Amino acid sequence: MSATVPMISKAMLDSIREDFPALKKKRNGLPPIYLDNACTTLVPKQVIDAINEYYTTYPACGEGRSRYWFAEDVTCRIEGDSGKGIKGSRQIIREFINARSEKEIIFTSNTTHAINIVALGFRFKPGDVVLLTDKEHNSNLVPWLRLQGKGLIKLDHVDSTQDDIFDLENLKYKLANRKVRLVSMAYSSNLTGYTIPAKDIIKIAHDYGIKVLLDGAQTVPHKTVDVQDLDVDFLAFSIHKMCGPKGVGILYGKREFLGQKLHESDETPDVIEPTILGGGTVTETTYDSYSLLNPPERFEAGIQDYPGQIAAGSAIEYLQRIGMNRINSQENQLNHFLTEQLLNRYGETGWFKILGPHDSSQRGGILTFEIKRPNALGIAEELSKKSNVMIRDGAFCVHSFLNKKFGQGWMRPGLPQEHRMLYRVSLYFYNTMDECQIFLETLNEIFEERSYV
Protein backbone atom coordinates (compact mmCIF):
# COMPACT_ATOMS: atom_id res chain seq x y z
CA MET A 1 0.00 0.00 0.00
CA SER A 2 1.39 3.41 -0.97
CA ALA A 3 2.72 5.52 1.89
CA THR A 4 0.95 8.56 0.44
CA VAL A 5 -2.52 7.05 0.96
CA PRO A 6 -4.02 8.78 4.00
CA MET A 7 -4.97 6.33 6.74
CA ILE A 8 -7.48 6.50 9.53
CA SER A 9 -5.45 6.75 12.71
CA LYS A 10 -6.42 4.89 15.89
CA ALA A 11 -7.46 8.20 17.52
CA MET A 12 -9.50 9.18 14.49
CA LEU A 13 -11.20 5.79 14.37
CA ASP A 14 -12.07 6.00 18.07
CA SER A 15 -13.54 9.43 17.49
CA ILE A 16 -15.48 8.27 14.42
CA ARG A 17 -16.96 5.33 16.30
CA GLU A 18 -18.18 7.72 19.00
CA ASP A 19 -20.42 9.29 16.36
CA PHE A 20 -22.42 6.09 15.84
CA PRO A 21 -25.01 5.48 18.58
CA ALA A 22 -25.65 1.93 17.37
CA LEU A 23 -22.04 0.99 18.11
CA LYS A 24 -22.59 1.82 21.78
CA LYS A 25 -25.34 -0.73 22.21
CA LYS A 26 -24.57 -4.02 23.92
CA ARG A 27 -26.16 -7.45 23.98
CA ASN A 28 -24.98 -10.09 26.39
CA GLY A 29 -22.34 -7.61 27.50
CA LEU A 30 -20.83 -7.47 24.02
CA PRO A 31 -20.84 -4.63 21.48
CA PRO A 32 -22.22 -5.08 17.97
CA ILE A 33 -19.83 -5.98 15.17
CA TYR A 34 -21.59 -4.72 12.10
CA LEU A 35 -20.18 -6.22 8.91
CA ASP A 36 -23.20 -5.90 6.61
CA ASN A 37 -22.40 -2.50 5.18
CA ALA A 38 -23.06 -3.51 1.59
CA CYS A 39 -26.68 -3.90 2.63
CA THR A 40 -26.96 -0.69 4.59
CA THR A 41 -24.64 1.33 6.79
CA LEU A 42 -24.92 2.65 10.30
CA VAL A 43 -25.94 6.25 10.80
CA PRO A 44 -23.87 8.83 12.70
CA LYS A 45 -25.46 11.26 15.13
CA GLN A 46 -24.85 14.17 12.73
CA VAL A 47 -27.27 12.57 10.26
CA ILE A 48 -29.76 11.62 12.96
CA ASP A 49 -29.59 15.22 14.21
CA ALA A 50 -30.39 16.51 10.74
CA ILE A 51 -33.49 14.31 10.58
CA ASN A 52 -34.53 15.35 14.07
CA GLU A 53 -33.96 19.00 13.24
CA TYR A 54 -36.36 18.74 10.31
CA TYR A 55 -39.16 17.22 12.37
CA THR A 56 -38.65 19.49 15.37
CA THR A 57 -37.81 22.76 13.65
CA TYR A 58 -39.31 23.04 10.15
CA PRO A 59 -41.52 20.02 9.42
CA ALA A 60 -43.02 21.36 6.21
CA CYS A 61 -42.95 21.05 2.42
CA GLY A 62 -39.91 21.91 0.37
CA GLU A 63 -39.33 22.49 -3.34
CA GLY A 64 -40.73 26.02 -3.18
CA ARG A 65 -44.28 24.69 -2.92
CA SER A 66 -45.00 27.13 -0.13
CA ARG A 67 -43.46 30.48 0.68
CA TYR A 68 -43.73 30.61 4.42
CA TRP A 69 -41.06 30.37 7.11
CA PHE A 70 -40.89 26.58 7.63
CA ALA A 71 -41.09 25.83 3.92
CA GLU A 72 -38.31 28.28 3.15
CA ASP A 73 -36.13 26.57 5.74
CA VAL A 74 -36.75 23.18 4.11
CA THR A 75 -36.15 24.46 0.59
CA CYS A 76 -32.94 26.24 1.43
CA ARG A 77 -31.54 23.11 3.10
CA ILE A 78 -32.21 21.09 -0.02
CA GLU A 79 -31.71 23.65 -2.76
CA GLY A 80 -29.34 25.94 -0.87
CA ASP A 81 -29.40 29.68 -0.18
CA SER A 82 -26.21 31.51 -1.06
CA GLY A 83 -27.52 34.65 0.63
CA LYS A 84 -27.71 32.82 3.94
CA GLY A 85 -24.51 30.90 3.25
CA ILE A 86 -26.39 27.58 3.33
CA LYS A 87 -25.29 24.88 0.94
CA GLY A 88 -28.23 22.70 -0.05
CA SER A 89 -28.00 18.93 -0.09
CA ARG A 90 -28.48 18.85 -3.85
CA GLN A 91 -25.40 21.03 -4.25
CA ILE A 92 -23.46 18.91 -1.76
CA ILE A 93 -24.30 15.81 -3.80
CA ARG A 94 -23.44 17.58 -7.06
CA GLU A 95 -20.03 18.51 -5.72
CA PHE A 96 -19.51 15.05 -4.26
CA ILE A 97 -19.80 13.36 -7.66
CA ASN A 98 -18.61 16.44 -9.59
CA ALA A 99 -21.71 16.85 -11.70
CA ARG A 100 -21.91 20.03 -13.73
CA SER A 101 -25.23 21.19 -12.37
CA GLU A 102 -27.66 20.58 -9.53
CA LYS A 103 -30.25 20.08 -12.27
CA GLU A 104 -28.55 16.76 -12.97
CA ILE A 105 -29.22 15.46 -9.45
CA ILE A 106 -32.56 13.68 -9.09
CA PHE A 107 -33.69 12.49 -5.69
CA THR A 108 -35.17 9.00 -5.77
CA SER A 109 -36.16 6.44 -3.13
CA ASN A 110 -33.11 4.27 -3.73
CA THR A 111 -30.89 2.84 -6.46
CA THR A 112 -33.62 0.49 -7.68
CA HIS A 113 -35.95 3.43 -8.17
CA ALA A 114 -33.22 5.38 -9.97
CA ILE A 115 -32.52 2.52 -12.38
CA ASN A 116 -36.24 2.12 -13.04
CA ILE A 117 -36.48 5.81 -13.97
CA VAL A 118 -34.00 5.16 -16.77
CA ALA A 119 -35.41 1.75 -17.73
CA LEU A 120 -38.97 3.01 -18.01
CA GLY A 121 -38.12 6.42 -19.40
CA PHE A 122 -35.56 5.47 -22.03
CA ARG A 123 -37.02 5.58 -25.53
CA PHE A 124 -36.09 2.17 -26.83
CA LYS A 125 -36.72 1.06 -30.36
CA PRO A 126 -37.67 -2.52 -31.25
CA GLY A 127 -34.57 -4.70 -31.32
CA ASP A 128 -32.52 -2.45 -29.02
CA VAL A 129 -30.16 -4.39 -26.78
CA VAL A 130 -29.33 -3.53 -23.17
CA LEU A 131 -25.98 -4.91 -22.11
CA LEU A 132 -25.27 -5.92 -18.51
CA THR A 133 -22.48 -7.66 -16.60
CA ASP A 134 -22.91 -11.31 -15.64
CA LYS A 135 -23.42 -10.47 -11.93
CA GLU A 136 -26.12 -7.87 -11.75
CA HIS A 137 -28.16 -7.26 -8.63
CA ASN A 138 -31.84 -7.87 -9.33
CA SER A 139 -32.26 -4.09 -9.24
CA ASN A 140 -30.34 -3.85 -12.50
CA LEU A 141 -31.79 -7.01 -14.00
CA VAL A 142 -35.50 -7.28 -13.28
CA PRO A 143 -36.46 -3.87 -14.77
CA TRP A 144 -34.76 -4.94 -18.01
CA LEU A 145 -36.21 -8.47 -17.92
CA ARG A 146 -39.65 -6.95 -17.76
CA LEU A 147 -38.96 -4.78 -20.81
CA GLN A 148 -37.58 -7.81 -22.59
CA GLY A 149 -40.69 -9.78 -21.65
CA LYS A 150 -42.80 -7.08 -23.27
CA GLY A 151 -40.73 -7.31 -26.44
CA LEU A 152 -39.35 -3.79 -26.04
CA ILE A 153 -35.67 -4.70 -25.71
CA LYS A 154 -33.32 -7.65 -25.82
CA LEU A 155 -30.95 -8.37 -22.96
CA ASP A 156 -27.38 -9.51 -23.19
CA HIS A 157 -24.49 -9.63 -20.78
CA VAL A 158 -20.71 -9.63 -20.77
CA ASP A 159 -19.30 -12.74 -19.11
CA SER A 160 -16.33 -12.25 -16.80
CA THR A 161 -12.92 -13.69 -17.59
CA GLN A 162 -11.64 -16.88 -15.94
CA ASP A 163 -10.05 -14.65 -13.27
CA ASP A 164 -13.48 -13.19 -12.60
CA ILE A 165 -12.65 -9.73 -13.88
CA PHE A 166 -14.36 -7.67 -16.57
CA ASP A 167 -13.71 -8.83 -20.13
CA LEU A 168 -13.18 -5.71 -22.22
CA GLU A 169 -12.65 -7.77 -25.37
CA ASN A 170 -16.01 -9.45 -24.87
CA LEU A 171 -17.57 -6.01 -24.39
CA LYS A 172 -16.05 -4.77 -27.64
CA TYR A 173 -17.31 -7.85 -29.46
CA LYS A 174 -20.85 -7.36 -28.16
CA LEU A 175 -20.87 -3.66 -28.97
CA ALA A 176 -19.61 -4.35 -32.47
CA ASN A 177 -21.99 -7.21 -33.17
CA ARG A 178 -25.18 -6.52 -31.27
CA LYS A 179 -27.58 -3.61 -31.57
CA VAL A 180 -26.69 -2.29 -28.14
CA ARG A 181 -28.47 0.92 -27.20
CA LEU A 182 -27.60 1.09 -23.53
CA VAL A 183 -24.90 -0.40 -21.33
CA SER A 184 -26.22 -0.74 -17.79
CA MET A 185 -23.73 -2.19 -15.34
CA ALA A 186 -22.97 -2.52 -11.65
CA TYR A 187 -19.95 -0.29 -11.10
CA SER A 188 -18.95 -2.52 -8.18
CA SER A 189 -20.51 -5.92 -7.66
CA ASN A 190 -22.49 -6.36 -4.48
CA LEU A 191 -21.60 -10.04 -4.70
CA THR A 192 -17.81 -9.91 -5.12
CA GLY A 193 -16.94 -6.25 -4.55
CA TYR A 194 -15.10 -6.18 -7.87
CA THR A 195 -15.14 -2.77 -9.57
CA ILE A 196 -15.37 -2.77 -13.34
CA PRO A 197 -13.07 -0.51 -15.41
CA ALA A 198 -15.91 1.94 -15.88
CA LYS A 199 -13.95 4.69 -17.59
CA ASP A 200 -12.68 2.31 -20.27
CA ILE A 201 -16.12 0.78 -20.71
CA ILE A 202 -17.75 4.19 -21.11
CA LYS A 203 -15.11 5.32 -23.60
CA ILE A 204 -15.62 2.20 -25.71
CA ALA A 205 -19.42 2.44 -25.50
CA HIS A 206 -19.37 6.11 -26.47
CA ASP A 207 -17.18 5.30 -29.46
CA TYR A 208 -20.17 3.27 -30.65
CA GLY A 209 -22.62 6.03 -29.71
CA ILE A 210 -24.00 3.94 -26.87
CA LYS A 211 -25.05 5.40 -23.53
CA VAL A 212 -23.96 4.05 -20.17
CA LEU A 213 -25.85 3.75 -16.89
CA LEU A 214 -23.78 2.75 -13.86
CA ASP A 215 -25.29 1.20 -10.77
CA GLY A 216 -22.99 2.89 -8.28
CA ALA A 217 -24.67 1.60 -5.12
CA GLN A 218 -21.54 -0.26 -4.02
CA THR A 219 -19.04 2.25 -5.40
CA VAL A 220 -20.07 5.81 -4.57
CA PRO A 221 -20.01 5.19 -0.78
CA HIS A 222 -16.47 3.80 -0.95
CA LYS A 223 -14.34 5.79 -3.37
CA THR A 224 -14.24 9.10 -5.17
CA VAL A 225 -16.52 9.00 -8.20
CA ASP A 226 -16.26 11.84 -10.68
CA VAL A 227 -19.05 11.71 -13.24
CA GLN A 228 -17.36 14.23 -15.54
CA ASP A 229 -14.09 12.37 -15.51
CA LEU A 230 -15.93 9.10 -16.16
CA ASP A 231 -18.16 10.82 -18.74
CA VAL A 232 -20.96 8.51 -17.58
CA ASP A 233 -24.45 9.29 -18.84
CA PHE A 234 -26.42 8.06 -15.83
CA LEU A 235 -25.33 7.06 -12.33
CA ALA A 236 -27.58 5.57 -9.67
CA PHE A 237 -26.74 5.20 -5.98
CA SER A 238 -28.31 4.96 -2.53
CA ILE A 239 -27.68 7.30 0.36
CA HIS A 240 -28.47 4.62 2.98
CA LYS A 241 -25.28 2.77 2.00
CA MET A 242 -23.22 5.83 2.88
CA CYS A 243 -24.26 6.68 6.43
CA GLY A 244 -27.43 8.40 5.30
CA PRO A 245 -31.11 7.80 5.92
CA LYS A 246 -33.04 4.92 4.36
CA GLY A 247 -35.33 5.71 1.47
CA VAL A 248 -33.18 8.24 -0.37
CA GLY A 249 -31.33 7.54 -3.58
CA ILE A 250 -29.85 9.58 -6.38
CA LEU A 251 -30.06 9.42 -10.12
CA TYR A 252 -27.44 11.52 -11.83
CA GLY A 253 -28.15 12.13 -15.51
CA LYS A 254 -26.37 14.32 -18.01
CA ARG A 255 -28.55 17.37 -18.41
CA GLU A 256 -29.01 16.88 -22.14
CA PHE A 257 -30.66 13.51 -21.50
CA LEU A 258 -33.09 14.74 -18.86
CA GLY A 259 -35.14 17.03 -21.09
CA GLN A 260 -36.02 20.69 -21.27
CA LYS A 261 -39.27 20.93 -23.23
CA LEU A 262 -42.70 21.42 -21.75
CA HIS A 263 -43.98 18.23 -23.36
CA GLU A 264 -42.30 14.84 -23.68
CA SER A 265 -43.29 14.58 -27.32
CA ASP A 266 -41.13 17.60 -28.17
CA GLU A 267 -37.97 16.07 -26.74
CA THR A 268 -35.26 14.37 -28.83
CA PRO A 269 -35.10 10.54 -28.74
CA ASP A 270 -32.07 10.73 -26.42
CA VAL A 271 -34.10 12.22 -23.59
CA ILE A 272 -35.66 9.99 -20.93
CA GLU A 273 -39.29 10.55 -20.16
CA PRO A 274 -40.51 11.01 -16.62
CA THR A 275 -42.64 7.95 -15.90
CA ILE A 276 -44.35 8.97 -12.68
CA LEU A 277 -46.16 12.25 -12.98
CA GLY A 278 -48.31 14.30 -10.66
CA GLY A 279 -47.81 17.00 -8.08
CA GLY A 280 -44.45 18.72 -8.22
CA THR A 281 -43.66 17.64 -11.79
CA VAL A 282 -45.61 20.18 -13.83
CA THR A 283 -45.78 23.93 -14.23
CA GLU A 284 -49.50 23.90 -14.98
CA THR A 285 -52.38 21.81 -16.19
CA THR A 286 -55.67 22.23 -18.01
CA TYR A 287 -58.43 19.64 -18.22
CA ASP A 288 -56.71 18.40 -21.36
CA SER A 289 -52.98 18.93 -20.94
CA TYR A 290 -50.01 19.54 -18.72
CA SER A 291 -46.65 21.27 -19.02
CA LEU A 292 -43.61 19.68 -17.45
CA LEU A 293 -41.25 21.34 -15.05
CA ASN A 294 -37.58 21.19 -15.90
CA PRO A 295 -35.38 18.48 -14.44
CA PRO A 296 -34.87 17.44 -11.75
CA GLU A 297 -38.39 18.34 -10.57
CA ARG A 298 -40.15 16.54 -13.42
CA PHE A 299 -38.69 13.30 -12.06
CA GLU A 300 -39.53 13.97 -8.41
CA ALA A 301 -43.25 13.36 -8.23
CA GLY A 302 -45.30 14.01 -5.12
CA ILE A 303 -44.27 15.05 -1.65
CA GLN A 304 -40.66 14.10 -1.15
CA ASP A 305 -38.71 12.67 1.76
CA TYR A 306 -37.52 16.12 2.83
CA PRO A 307 -35.84 15.03 6.09
CA GLY A 308 -34.13 12.26 4.17
CA GLN A 309 -32.97 14.61 1.45
CA ILE A 310 -31.64 17.10 3.98
CA ALA A 311 -29.92 14.33 5.95
CA ALA A 312 -28.40 13.03 2.70
CA GLY A 313 -26.39 16.23 2.56
CA SER A 314 -25.29 15.74 6.16
CA ALA A 315 -24.22 12.16 5.42
CA ILE A 316 -22.10 13.21 2.47
CA GLU A 317 -20.51 16.06 4.39
CA TYR A 318 -19.70 13.52 7.11
CA LEU A 319 -17.92 11.27 4.59
CA GLN A 320 -16.12 14.26 3.10
CA ARG A 321 -14.78 15.24 6.51
CA ILE A 322 -13.26 11.78 6.87
CA GLY A 323 -12.07 11.74 3.27
CA MET A 324 -12.92 9.21 0.59
CA ASN A 325 -9.28 8.16 0.27
CA ARG A 326 -9.15 7.34 3.96
CA ILE A 327 -12.42 5.44 3.75
CA ASN A 328 -11.14 3.45 0.82
CA SER A 329 -7.80 2.66 2.41
CA GLN A 330 -9.39 1.56 5.71
CA GLU A 331 -11.66 -0.89 3.88
CA ASN A 332 -8.79 -2.19 1.78
CA GLN A 333 -6.60 -2.70 4.82
CA LEU A 334 -9.30 -4.65 6.68
CA ASN A 335 -10.24 -6.70 3.63
CA HIS A 336 -6.59 -7.53 2.98
CA PHE A 337 -6.24 -8.79 6.55
CA LEU A 338 -9.43 -10.86 6.45
CA THR A 339 -8.66 -12.33 3.03
CA GLU A 340 -5.17 -13.34 4.06
CA GLN A 341 -6.34 -14.87 7.33
CA LEU A 342 -9.22 -16.80 5.78
CA LEU A 343 -7.13 -18.13 2.92
CA ASN A 344 -4.34 -19.12 5.29
CA ARG A 345 -6.77 -21.01 7.48
CA TYR A 346 -9.15 -22.57 4.98
CA GLY A 347 -7.78 -21.83 1.50
CA GLU A 348 -6.54 -25.37 1.03
CA THR A 349 -9.59 -27.19 2.37
CA GLY A 350 -11.40 -27.37 -0.93
CA TRP A 351 -14.70 -26.39 0.66
CA PHE A 352 -13.89 -22.73 1.29
CA LYS A 353 -13.77 -20.34 -1.65
CA ILE A 354 -13.71 -16.58 -2.00
CA LEU A 355 -15.89 -15.22 -4.78
CA GLY A 356 -14.35 -12.76 -7.21
CA PRO A 357 -10.65 -11.95 -7.50
CA HIS A 358 -8.46 -13.31 -4.69
CA ASP A 359 -6.61 -10.00 -4.64
CA SER A 360 -8.53 -8.10 -1.96
CA SER A 361 -7.54 -4.72 -3.42
CA GLN A 362 -9.89 -5.50 -6.32
CA ARG A 363 -12.83 -6.18 -4.01
CA GLY A 364 -13.10 -2.92 -2.00
CA GLY A 365 -14.75 -3.69 1.32
CA ILE A 366 -16.53 -6.87 0.22
CA LEU A 367 -15.47 -10.43 0.99
CA THR A 368 -17.94 -13.10 -0.04
CA PHE A 369 -17.09 -16.72 0.59
CA GLU A 370 -18.68 -20.02 -0.26
CA ILE A 371 -18.83 -22.89 2.20
CA LYS A 372 -19.58 -26.26 0.70
CA ARG A 373 -20.07 -28.48 3.71
CA PRO A 374 -23.01 -30.39 5.21
CA ASN A 375 -25.56 -27.98 6.65
CA ALA A 376 -23.58 -24.95 5.56
CA LEU A 377 -26.53 -22.78 6.54
CA GLY A 378 -27.01 -20.86 9.75
CA ILE A 379 -23.48 -19.58 10.20
CA ALA A 380 -24.55 -15.93 10.01
CA GLU A 381 -27.12 -16.61 12.70
CA GLU A 382 -24.52 -18.38 14.88
CA LEU A 383 -22.06 -15.49 14.47
CA SER A 384 -24.72 -13.11 15.68
CA LYS A 385 -25.74 -15.32 18.61
CA LYS A 386 -22.21 -15.94 19.80
CA SER A 387 -20.46 -12.61 19.26
CA ASN A 388 -22.97 -10.10 17.84
CA VAL A 389 -21.14 -10.38 14.52
CA MET A 390 -23.53 -9.34 11.76
CA ILE A 391 -22.87 -10.61 8.26
CA ARG A 392 -25.18 -11.56 5.40
CA ASP A 393 -25.88 -14.96 3.88
CA GLY A 394 -27.94 -16.06 0.90
CA ALA A 395 -27.95 -15.07 -2.73
CA PHE A 396 -27.57 -11.29 -2.27
CA CYS A 397 -30.15 -10.61 -5.01
CA VAL A 398 -27.75 -12.03 -7.61
CA HIS A 399 -29.76 -15.21 -8.19
CA SER A 400 -29.18 -15.13 -11.94
CA PHE A 401 -25.41 -15.53 -11.71
CA LEU A 402 -25.52 -17.97 -8.78
CA ASN A 403 -28.12 -20.16 -10.48
CA LYS A 404 -25.83 -20.33 -13.48
CA LYS A 405 -22.78 -21.04 -11.32
CA PHE A 406 -24.32 -23.59 -8.96
CA GLY A 407 -27.33 -24.79 -10.93
CA GLN A 408 -30.95 -23.80 -10.64
CA GLY A 409 -32.40 -24.80 -7.30
CA TRP A 410 -29.11 -24.81 -5.40
CA MET A 411 -30.93 -23.37 -2.43
CA ARG A 412 -33.70 -25.97 -2.53
CA PRO A 413 -33.71 -29.01 -0.20
CA GLY A 414 -31.17 -31.72 -0.98
CA LEU A 415 -28.89 -34.18 0.75
CA PRO A 416 -26.99 -32.58 3.65
CA GLN A 417 -23.62 -33.43 2.13
CA GLU A 418 -24.54 -31.45 -0.99
CA HIS A 419 -25.22 -28.19 0.83
CA ARG A 420 -23.43 -24.96 0.12
CA MET A 421 -23.99 -21.43 1.32
CA LEU A 422 -22.55 -18.01 0.62
CA TYR A 423 -21.60 -15.52 3.29
CA ARG A 424 -20.70 -11.89 2.75
CA VAL A 425 -18.61 -9.70 5.00
CA SER A 426 -18.86 -6.07 3.95
CA LEU A 427 -16.73 -3.47 5.64
CA TYR A 428 -16.89 0.27 6.12
CA PHE A 429 -14.53 2.84 7.53
CA TYR A 430 -15.79 2.49 11.12
CA ASN A 431 -14.88 -1.20 11.28
CA THR A 432 -11.75 -2.18 13.15
CA MET A 433 -9.07 -4.83 13.06
CA ASP A 434 -10.29 -6.06 16.46
CA GLU A 435 -13.75 -6.63 15.02
CA CYS A 436 -12.26 -8.61 12.15
CA GLN A 437 -10.31 -10.69 14.65
CA ILE A 438 -13.48 -11.49 16.64
CA PHE A 439 -15.25 -12.46 13.42
CA LEU A 440 -12.39 -14.82 12.51
CA GLU A 441 -12.26 -16.42 15.96
CA THR A 442 -16.02 -16.90 16.13
CA LEU A 443 -16.15 -18.31 12.63
CA ASN A 444 -13.48 -20.81 13.50
CA GLU A 445 -15.35 -21.78 16.66
CA ILE A 446 -18.44 -22.50 14.55
CA PHE A 447 -16.41 -24.49 12.06
CA GLU A 448 -15.00 -26.54 14.94
CA GLU A 449 -18.43 -27.18 16.41
CA ARG A 450 -19.59 -28.45 13.06
CA SER A 451 -16.41 -30.50 12.58
CA TYR A 452 -15.59 -28.61 9.41
CA VAL A 453 -12.06 -28.18 10.73
Added chain:
Amino acid sequence: MDEPVIKYYRRLLKEGFKNAGSLESPSIFLDTAEEEVSICSVIGNYIHIFLNVKNDIIETIKYLCICDPTSNVAVEILCDLVKDKTLEAAATTTEESFLEELEGKSEELQKKAAGLMELFCKGLARYQSIVPQNNLSNNDIKEKEARQASVLGLI
Protein backbone atom coordinates in the same frame (compact mmCIF):
# COMPACT_ATOMS: atom_id res chain seq x y z
CA MET B 1 -25.10 -24.94 18.97
CA ASP B 2 -25.81 -26.66 22.27
CA GLU B 3 -23.34 -29.31 23.43
CA PRO B 4 -25.68 -32.34 23.08
CA VAL B 5 -26.58 -31.19 19.55
CA ILE B 6 -22.91 -30.81 18.64
CA LYS B 7 -22.28 -34.35 19.91
CA TYR B 8 -25.21 -35.80 17.98
CA TYR B 9 -24.34 -33.86 14.84
CA ARG B 10 -20.74 -35.06 14.89
CA ARG B 11 -22.06 -38.59 15.07
CA LEU B 12 -24.20 -37.94 12.02
CA LEU B 13 -21.20 -36.58 10.14
CA LYS B 14 -19.21 -39.66 11.09
CA GLU B 15 -21.88 -42.31 10.56
CA GLY B 16 -23.84 -40.58 7.81
CA PHE B 17 -27.27 -39.03 7.55
CA LYS B 18 -29.06 -42.35 7.40
CA ASN B 19 -32.55 -40.94 6.90
CA ALA B 20 -31.57 -38.44 4.21
CA GLY B 21 -33.03 -39.06 0.78
CA SER B 22 -36.35 -38.93 -1.02
CA LEU B 23 -39.17 -41.31 -1.98
CA GLU B 24 -40.98 -41.69 -5.27
CA SER B 25 -44.74 -41.16 -4.89
CA PRO B 26 -44.80 -40.95 -1.09
CA SER B 27 -48.05 -41.41 0.82
CA ILE B 28 -47.37 -38.15 2.62
CA PHE B 29 -45.18 -35.27 1.50
CA LEU B 30 -44.39 -32.45 3.90
CA ASP B 31 -42.85 -29.13 2.91
CA THR B 32 -41.93 -26.58 5.55
CA ALA B 33 -42.18 -23.75 3.04
CA GLU B 34 -45.60 -24.77 1.74
CA GLU B 35 -46.98 -25.31 5.22
CA GLU B 36 -45.35 -22.08 6.43
CA VAL B 37 -43.94 -23.89 9.44
CA SER B 38 -40.91 -22.23 10.93
CA ILE B 39 -38.54 -25.03 11.83
CA CYS B 40 -35.43 -23.24 10.82
CA SER B 41 -35.41 -19.61 11.79
CA VAL B 42 -33.07 -18.71 8.95
CA ILE B 43 -34.76 -17.56 5.77
CA GLY B 44 -33.97 -19.99 2.98
CA ASN B 45 -34.00 -23.01 5.28
CA TYR B 46 -36.35 -25.68 4.01
CA ILE B 47 -37.10 -29.32 4.77
CA HIS B 48 -39.03 -31.81 2.67
CA ILE B 49 -40.23 -34.98 4.40
CA PHE B 50 -41.42 -38.06 2.51
CA LEU B 51 -43.42 -40.84 4.20
CA ASN B 52 -44.70 -44.14 2.91
CA VAL B 53 -47.61 -45.46 4.96
CA LYS B 54 -48.97 -48.99 4.79
CA ASN B 55 -51.82 -50.27 6.94
CA ASP B 56 -51.60 -47.13 9.02
CA ILE B 57 -47.94 -47.78 9.79
CA ILE B 58 -45.08 -45.51 8.70
CA GLU B 59 -42.95 -47.93 6.74
CA THR B 60 -40.40 -45.50 5.39
CA ILE B 61 -39.52 -41.90 6.14
CA LYS B 62 -36.90 -39.82 4.32
CA TYR B 63 -36.05 -36.14 4.13
CA LEU B 64 -34.22 -33.60 2.02
CA CYS B 65 -33.18 -30.33 3.54
CA ILE B 66 -31.28 -27.14 3.23
CA CYS B 67 -30.88 -26.22 6.83
CA ASP B 68 -28.55 -25.67 9.74
CA PRO B 69 -27.12 -28.56 11.80
CA THR B 70 -29.63 -28.30 14.65
CA SER B 71 -32.56 -28.56 12.24
CA ASN B 72 -30.88 -31.51 10.59
CA VAL B 73 -30.42 -33.24 13.93
CA ALA B 74 -34.09 -32.60 14.73
CA VAL B 75 -35.34 -34.10 11.47
CA GLU B 76 -33.05 -37.13 11.82
CA ILE B 77 -34.45 -37.73 15.31
CA LEU B 78 -38.00 -37.32 14.03
CA CYS B 79 -37.38 -39.98 11.41
CA ASP B 80 -36.00 -42.37 14.02
CA LEU B 81 -38.86 -41.68 16.41
CA VAL B 82 -41.79 -42.22 14.04
CA LYS B 83 -40.50 -44.97 11.76
CA ASP B 84 -42.44 -48.27 12.12
CA LYS B 85 -45.04 -46.58 14.31
CA THR B 86 -48.75 -46.28 13.58
CA LEU B 87 -49.86 -42.83 12.49
CA GLU B 88 -51.74 -42.49 15.74
CA ALA B 89 -48.71 -43.32 17.83
CA ALA B 90 -46.41 -41.16 15.71
CA ALA B 91 -48.69 -38.17 16.17
CA THR B 92 -48.25 -38.34 19.92
CA THR B 93 -44.50 -37.88 19.71
CA THR B 94 -43.48 -35.13 22.08
CA GLU B 95 -40.65 -32.63 22.24
CA GLU B 96 -39.42 -34.57 25.27
CA SER B 97 -39.04 -37.65 23.10
CA PHE B 98 -36.65 -35.66 20.90
CA LEU B 99 -34.58 -34.65 23.93
CA GLU B 100 -34.47 -38.22 25.20
CA GLU B 101 -33.16 -39.32 21.83
CA LEU B 102 -30.67 -36.46 21.91
CA GLU B 103 -29.56 -37.53 25.38
CA GLY B 104 -29.37 -33.96 26.59
CA LYS B 105 -31.11 -30.61 26.80
CA SER B 106 -31.29 -28.06 24.02
CA GLU B 107 -33.84 -25.29 23.91
CA GLU B 108 -33.02 -24.68 20.27
CA LEU B 109 -33.61 -28.29 19.31
CA GLN B 110 -36.78 -28.37 21.35
CA LYS B 111 -38.16 -25.42 19.35
CA LYS B 112 -37.34 -27.16 16.11
CA ALA B 113 -38.93 -30.37 17.39
CA ALA B 114 -42.12 -28.44 18.11
CA GLY B 115 -42.06 -27.04 14.58
CA LEU B 116 -41.46 -30.45 13.06
CA MET B 117 -44.32 -32.00 15.00
CA GLU B 118 -46.59 -29.17 13.88
CA LEU B 119 -45.62 -29.91 10.30
CA PHE B 120 -45.95 -33.66 10.80
CA CYS B 121 -49.41 -33.44 12.34
CA LYS B 122 -50.65 -31.10 9.61
CA GLY B 123 -49.57 -33.59 6.98
CA LEU B 124 -51.03 -36.47 8.92
CA ALA B 125 -54.41 -34.79 9.32
CA ARG B 126 -54.51 -34.05 5.61
CA TYR B 127 -53.57 -37.62 4.74
CA GLN B 128 -56.17 -39.10 7.05
CA SER B 129 -58.85 -36.85 5.59
CA ILE B 130 -58.31 -38.20 2.07
CA VAL B 131 -57.66 -41.89 2.77
CA PRO B 132 -60.72 -43.95 1.64
CA GLN B 133 -62.75 -44.79 4.69
CA ASN B 134 -65.26 -47.22 3.12
CA ASN B 135 -63.89 -50.16 4.96
CA LEU B 136 -64.29 -48.48 8.31
CA SER B 137 -67.33 -48.95 10.51
CA ASN B 138 -69.24 -45.97 11.87
CA ASN B 139 -67.58 -46.53 15.20
CA ASP B 140 -64.20 -46.68 13.50
CA ILE B 141 -64.89 -43.39 11.74
CA LYS B 142 -66.00 -41.74 14.96
CA GLU B 143 -62.86 -43.00 16.64
CA LYS B 144 -60.74 -41.73 13.76
CA GLU B 145 -62.40 -38.31 13.86
CA ALA B 146 -61.77 -38.13 17.57
CA ARG B 147 -58.16 -39.11 16.98
CA GLN B 148 -57.81 -36.45 14.30
CA ALA B 149 -59.24 -33.86 16.63
CA SER B 150 -56.73 -34.86 19.21
CA VAL B 151 -53.97 -34.66 16.62
CA LEU B 152 -55.09 -31.20 15.57
CA GLY B 153 -55.27 -30.27 19.22
CA LEU B 154 -51.58 -30.89 19.41
CA ILE B 155 -50.87 -28.28 16.80
